[in-house]
Amino acid sequence: MNFVEFHNDELPRRIQAGNGRLAAVGTVGLAGIAFEVDGASYTYLPGPDGVEVVAGDERAACVVAMSAVSWGEFVEQMRTVPSLLYSGMLSPERGDVELLLRWEQAIRALHHGLPVFVPTELDLRDKDGGRLDIEQVFPADVGAGELGLFIREAGFAVVRGVFSADEIAVLRADADSAVAAARQGDRRSWWARSAEGETRLCRVTYANLSYPAIAAICDDPRVRRLVAAFDDSLLPGPDRLDGIAIIIKNPDIADGLSDLPWHVDCGMGGHALLCPVVQVSVLLEPANLDTGTLKFLAGSHRFACHTPAAQEEAGLPVVTVAGEPGDLLLHLGDTMHAAPAPLGRGSMRRSLVTSFYQPAVLDVIEAGCGFNDVLLSNDDGHVDNLADVVRGTPSEKL
Template sequence: MPIALDRRTRRDADLRHVDIEDFLAADFPGLVARHGRLVARGIASLQAPPLSIEIGASSWSFSSDGTTLTASRGTVGGALVVTLSEAEFSDWAQNQRSFNAMLTARELRYRDGSEVDVSVWDSLWLTLLEGWPVVDDTIEFVDRHGTPLDLGRVFTPADDPADVAHFLREAGYLHLRGWLDPADMTEVSSDIDRALPHYREGDGRSWWATLEDGSRRCVRLQEFIAHSPATSAILRGERWEHLRGVLAGGDLLERRPVDGRGLEALIKPVGVTVGASDVSFHRDCHFGRHAYNCSNLVAGIAVTGSGETNGQLRVIVGSHRVLMPVEIAKSRPYLPVVAVPTEPGDVTVHLTCTLHESTPPLVEERRVLYTGFSLAPRTDDADANGENTSNSGGHALAALRERISQILLDEATRS
């Protein structure tokens, strides 16, 4: 049976304030009946401690009895203890914000546990809410005919579109070649050089990093499309539209808007010491809202080539199917890790649920454009007044991302 690309199970129109007592009485029993065994299996496999949640003067604990997840009043021994406000618990209980988001925004208060424990419980909680397993010993990666996938395969326009779409859903990523003209990348790179003088620190549309020699470099150019006729022609062209149709398979996909911040140009310089340039393993939905937005597709256009010497994309195969905690992915991943070296004009695609990272350049910088494709809004994503709400919660998450970006930028500036 094909793996579903559309994993949306929640709607912003259904958001409400969730009190922990009401959650435990009304929602928890049904969730445990459906997903409690998966959570217990994850707790055992990852040797996770119990979780105790403090809200005001009260506390509640979650742990495994060996077969399922249980809840009790009070704080239990050996537990990771997390202190939340009522609003924070409501967000967490509805997959609006994760512990990871709160931690990165410097808002999470916890004790008697490690950052790994926090990451593990983010995954276990999402398993409870959505039934996405933390471990799956039966997982396989096979093509449409049942043959094991070649995880290093590069797809061209001559390949069967059904094979391309299947690989993406099976493995969580793609490496594409021949869909764009490599010669166009020289002009795109020149556009980046011409655009750089139009960006400055603090302009709200660029990210900067400190290099080993103390200099500051612009590493992310938002709204780049306004400076690059070559990029505009690519994303408005027939080849890009053809690619959208191939990736969609049986799903409805929309191109990201070409204007505004639907595309970013990234420069990956050698020797970054401070700043968000090369990011270790993460999911694009790890701040929250997986159940409202996933899976969208992130497309990287290789302006320069990539590899071990100048950095490259690496993905954890099947991590859109197995909810490996982010912090464990960084140190001891238990699914295959694949590097995706590229040539100029190559396109990489990964699902927003797929764990991926960018390795740092060692010898020379690389350049890449990032854009993507989004699932079409659902017909019933509407509130009582008939207004579409599919992006309303996303605005809050976007604001959170901006806050986190500002924290990272402030830290880089202080350093």
């Protein structure tokens, strides 16, 4: 979409239609941010209609320049601010680019009408119209209607005991082999660094391409039934978008993208194409406070992404999930979630993650490609934290 026409014609229409009001709560306390494309610039300011958009950049505290192509991908929800930063597609012209991250949810509300997250507007209901119990977990034989409703409301679900101990033993053996075979720089693995400075493997992508037992989980009828409870048109895409990944939680990681902060899985882009996508995690080892839990912000998939600060989590519908080997965690890719650091210093915990997409995704994304590819910019497979990218000082390479 043409940058100037969008700001002169289309955006004022969207603001008048109500997007400005949706964005307003996300602009409180923010200074002006300006975009510059091909010499033209527009500044977004908190204003009486939620957001005031003015030509020029004189009133902006931060100015970011990008190409017309990058702008198009951003405004079409195919690239996010972190994706633009990781891929070097943004040029900060003035001020601190972190301001753009703070504006991002208001901009999504402004551009697309996706509301800024307001906890008091969450109204999650069960099938009888009562308040949804977001802490509930489900047995492997849960009814499709019950599970589908819960996922649509909460954006995630925990299903106990789907895979047997014998099946998990086979998957663990394959995971052992995949972990042993991973090498820094193979572009199929992510690496981080411990507090002692040692390199740690934190993810193996496309594990299904080498290990048949792992490959079989995306066609397992139990898994497919649970995914279909949300949407029976979704399909696996095991040869693209990272395939089936092994996520490895190591204790004591000090540097690198291992203990994932609050994020959405479309955080590197593709929301307009990918979502809703169902992610399925199969626990291979127990998940608990010592080995690392997962946290979900219930109902957040209906809002522009919101990153909870640590001090506000207690007041939000955050569910901390523990589990045992064989349990499945399902979540929508645009539900905010996090994988905090293990508190213990014992053995690692692993899970297999496979995704189920709308059929159109498989027509557009080619085999071997995915939105997370921008994260593998370092030759050694070390994945930088976003904060390092924002500061423009990526971690010292190994």
